[in-house]
Amino acid sequence: MIEPRSTADRLDARFSIFWSAPSGLGQLSAVNHTSIGNRFIVTGFIFFLIGGLLAMLMRTQLALPNNDFIDFQTYNELFSMHGTTMMFLFAVPILEGFALYLVPKMIGARDLIFPRLSAFGYWCYLFGGVLLYSSFFFGQVPDSGWFMYTPLSSREFTPGKGSDFWLLGVTFVEISAVTAAIELIASILRTRAPGMTIVRMPLFVWAMLVVSFMIVFAFPPLILGSILLEIERAFDLPFYAPERGGDPLLWQHLFWLFGHPEVYIVFLPATGFLSMLIPALCGRPIVGYTWIVMALIATGFISFGLWVHHMYATGIPHLALSFFSAASLAVVIPTSIQIFAWIATLWLGKPRLNVPMLFVIGFFVNFIIGGLTGIMIALVPFDWQVHDTHFIVAHLHYVLIGGMLFPLLAAFYYWLPHFSGRMHSESIGRLVFWLMFLGFNLTFLIMHFTGMQGMPRRVYTYTDGLGWDWPNLVSSVGGFVMSAAVGLLVVDLLLHFFYGRRAPRDPWKAGSLEWVTRLPPQPYNFISIPEIKGRDPLWVQPNLVEHTENGGGYLADPASGRRETLGTSVLQARPEEVIHLPTNTFLPLVSASFVAMFFVGFLFELYSVAAAGALLALASGFFWAWRSGDLQDPGEVDAGHGLHLPMHHRNPTGPGWWGTLIALFSNGALYASLLFGYYFLWTAVPDWPPSAYVIHDLRLPTLGLVSLLASSVCVRWAISRLQHAKLPQFRAGIVAAVLLAGGFLVAEFLAMRAYAVPAEAHAYSALLHIIVGYQFVHVGVAILAAVFVLVRVHFGYVGPQRQLGARVMSLFWHYTVLAWVLGYTTVHLSALTL
Amino acid sequence: MNAKRLGWLQTHSLVWMVSGLIIWSVHFVLIYVLQAVSCALGWASRDLAGLSFINVILVAMTVPLVLLLLYLAWGSWLAWRSSGRTPDDPTGVTPFMALTALLIHAISFLGIVWVTWPVLSARLVRPVLQGKPISHRLLPH
Structure with a gap:
């Protein structure tokens, strides 16, 4: 006998008609944030595995003195591509993926505000990453390091195409960071569920708001620097060449104007994860919400005043160095505020020691070590002693792996039920953690010592008798332990999707809104958009799941057949308009393909192809804009509960205006650079x-x-x-x-x-x-x-x-x-x- | 001063909330740029009434910004003290924003003083360095 279908199931069936993406190749037309977020995460994880593989090749080479496993040229390529992959193709995109996936669910929106833009960003990321890695097929792999210092990366000293692959590929990928940032800012400010005032925004959303603004201002300097260097290489316009009025230091300024905020761009989302996980796993609200918000904003600003601490050894006037040293020390204050708020939450709550919590603890231990060595090298005299040694390599890995990878894996296990609808394996997860924690510390703790002993970074081998032998061997062994952890993680994941226990709704008994959805979620997230009455809605609003599912909130009527979400005011989140969201389209893929045509044409000096690509991309942009309108004007539409709202086209400062404004901030930052x-x-x-x-x-x-x-x-x-x-x-x-x-x-x-x-x-x-x-x-x-x-x-x-x-x-x-x-x-x- | 407004800028806005850090950023850019320009124009070797000219410029630029910062902080303080939960604002947006703004003003104040400290202390160590301004002595040649 067939069970009579519930209201929720009937609504679900009707919403699914116009919210799901076609199967097969039609999946390429999906623009929904859940699909796009998943794609970013999976692609980022694959690049993480590749980047890790490159690191293991390097550790194999360095394990023994005078090793000839690989030659110096290959070694240069490996460290260049390892850094580039981990920063540009793994850290930033995977965090963006989490944000694109989670933010709408946390703020009670059906989708991001510009779904096609995030799809376009994904294609730019994928194509840019593939372009960068295609350098291996041409035997022209970038080999000037992940920060590509001129004049080493200039045409004179790197005559092949290696630098061009890097400059064009990375710039292509960066488009995706900027589009995701624009998307997230506009969505966070304008599409929160009614009642989710600025006081009730989840802290991950706060973190992503700050990070997105940072991306908007931090990425343009590097994009500009890359454009100038590429023009110098291709057309001989001298921006960095001292013999014709340029200066190589200009590149370093532009790179680190991006590069230092970048460190916080990957760290702040991780702090956002922690501010969500710790309260949920302790069963109590976060301590010091206002202080954490202040700390996030302060970090966002102050991290722009640190860039010269990567350039202490370049001969900049000492008075200027002291400003940057001071700012580098000052940024510790907001970071510490957050750490103390988490410790207080752990202290006052009842923490559960499960796999996500283990990774949180791993974060605390490793990141604090990285933070302390950071304070040491923020001081100019100390930095001069260890500049360009393995001490720096150890420090940056403690900050990035401790500060980003451990929280990421905590978040990964925590939200795994969301992605798969299943629970993780506690036993394998614990093993992954311990292998990772031990392997990581084995590799990098001793590397501080190797650096203090004077071993420079980026040398492909060393002679014995310098005291570098055994610490390098220990580091290599540790590296392989860590890769065993990653291998086990992959196995765990593969098993998980087949054998994982089915997850119940809200498996962690968390309070945040993303746990209201089904597991895995439907593409529209919420059958109806609930009114939010607290910072942890699931804790303070009983029956929120049933209420939402049975159409008790806003926009519960699928009759319009349109993808819709609510547009609300910035501070008070009062409903202002109904936003009509675009549906599946191949347009982002087509546009990104034209952009790819431009980049590939430029790379191979086929400038007519490049020009055609640029013009086609521009044309597709206008076609895109043309498709964005709606000829019918329904006037006011019924949003439920007696609320009648205009469609967003009627709002002169609607979503498109906000997106343009933020894009112009980014463009302005490029011009300012x-x-x-x-x-x-x-x-x-x-x-x-x-x-x-x-x-x-x-x-x-x-x-x-x-x-x-x-x-x-x-x-x-x-x-x-x-x-x-x-x-x-x-x-x-x-x-x-x-x-x-x-x-x-x-x-x-x-x-x-x-x-x-x-x-x-x-x-x-x-x-x-x-x-x-x-x-x-x-x-x-x-x-x-x-x-x-x-x-x-x-x-x-x-x-x-x-x-x-x-x-x-x-x-x-x-x-x-x-x-x-x-x-x-x-x-x-x-x-x-x- | 009206606690709620400074020109078009209201205490009840995101721009006000981060105004302290905007001032910190302006100060940071100015202290870096003025230092660079001073070096380029050769002001680093000039003295003004026994003080290093470059340091005087940097401090003179800092003072008005700090005063503006304190003025805004005072506005935030008034806004925070007078804000209560009203029927119009049941979730406490106003007190939250005023308190966050105040905290941000506080950390920005510390940040400006801290970043400017080397300029002040450079004057103090000058006699030890053979009577020359530190900024001049350490210029790259």
Whole structure:
């Protein structure tokens, strides 16, 4: 006899119709955050295994003195790819994967706010990683270290394609970090369930909010540095070459402006894990919520003031070093606040010593050791003694493995029921932990000693009799113990999916919202979106699961057949709009393929292919934007409980506006890095700029600037006309703005054509061309966007009631004009006045 | 001063909440940039009334920022003291944000003083270093 189906099952069947992805190849069109998050995690884990394999090859080589298991060239490739893989292809993406998977479930949303963007990010990550690893097939593996210092990585000393594979592959992967950050910020601020005010946000979500902002500002310096280095290698424009006015230190600044925040970008999500796990496994709320939030935000800021501590030995003025040393010590305070809050929670709760908790304890032990050696090398004199030795290698592994891998594995075991619907094996899990903990400490504790004995990093072998023999052998043995742990973990996982015990709902008796979903979750997460009444909803709201499942919350009616979630206000999380989410589409895959075409074309110097790829990617972007609208305007829709809300197209600062704003912050950081490069060279290089290379005629550039400023006024006026439903005036304003922007292009182009100095001559002329080129690209895109909006108005997608598209365009336009105010000042005024 | 507002900036906003750290960042950028510019322009070797010119500039830049920080901290303090749970704010968003802002102002204050400390102490050790400003003596040649 067939059981009568419950309300929940009937609703589930109806939601599943338009929430699930097609099977087979159709899976490639999935944009749902659960699918994308899983893909990031699985891909990241595979790269972790590959990176670990490279490390084992190195440890085999170093196990004995004068070993000839691999030669120096291979060794250079191994350490370069090991670092690159672990940082760019494992640590950041897998944490993003966890965030993309967990954040919507923790904040009570059905999906992320820009599902196609996260799918696009995943393809960029996968293609970029594959591009980087394809260097093995061409025998052109990057070998200049994971931080690619110039001039070693420059064309003169690395003539092959190795550096190009790195620069293009890593930049491609970084796109995914930035898109995920934009996605997470907008989702966290705008789609929390009603009642989840800013006081009730789970701490992992706080951590990801801070981390996402950090990514938005920290990744652009490296993206810019990579673009400049690639241009130097491909077209001989000298940015880092001292003989033509460049400076290799510029690369180090740009790299570490990214590289130090990066350490915290991988550490803070891990702290977010701990702030979720510890309360759940202790059965009590976290101690010091406000203090932890403060600590997260403080770390996010202060970690941007540490980058020079990677450059203590470069001859920077000592007074400047002292600022960075001070900031490096100051960042200990917020980190310690978090550690004490966790200890207090453990102290006051009833901790359960299971596998996730073991990994938490492993974190405490290892990370604190790494933190203490960090304080030692934050001090300039000590750092000089151990600079570039194995002491540094030991320190950074304690911080990264202790601070990131151990919490990650804790989180992995803790949320495993979510991914598979099954419980982990306690016995195998414990074995994995102990092998990992012992192997790790065996490898790296002694490495401090090896470094103190003077063994430099990145040497492929050493002679005996230096006292380095036995510590290296111990490290190698430890390394293999650790890889045994990883191997066992893989076996555990494979067995788990077949033999794991079925998990009940909320198996840890946790209080956070992600445990309301089914295990594994349905793609829509929640049949209805509940009203949140506390920081740990499952602890304070009895029957929350039944209430949600039986359609007791908002948006419980699947009749619209649309993917929908609630848009709420930033601080109070009051419902403001219903957000219509896009469904399965191949568009992200297609767009990412065009971007891949650009990168591959560039790599192999097929510049027509690269240009075609860039243009196709741009075109697919506009097609994407075209598909984002909705011709029907249902007015207000019923969200349940008597709540009538507008669709998000009606909100002039809807999701698209927020996403654009955050993307422009990131773009601004890129531009700021470019201007930093200009002014850095001005202070660091003698006779910079050379007076013969300065542009003296200001007439055309000033005409261009005035023209561009006037265009901004036109756009502003046009938007105000749109608000008053004066469509002809709106059109006239936009057309005028486009013409004025065209005037700028002509004026500045003529000015630059009159400038007789080739870009290859000097870093100064090269930078002028890059700054003006940046502006041309932006004005070009702004013009296209304006024309696009005019067409959208014509077809009825944009109008007085639905201004979102026009608002997004105007935001971009004003940014472009503002950028040129700085660009004009730099290119045309600074050299004349300073 | 109105406890709730400074110009367009309200105590009840995320920007206010992190304002302390924004000031810390501005200070950090300025202290680094001014130091670099001073070295580039050769100010490092100049003295001003017996004090190292570069150090005077750096301290002179720090003082107004610290005053602004204290002013904002005071605003947060007032906002925190006057905030209670109101029917409009049952979950306590206002006290949370005011307290977080206050804590952030406090750590930013410590951060600014700590980062500026080398500038102050450099003046103190100067006599030991043959009477030359430390910033000059240690410049790369």
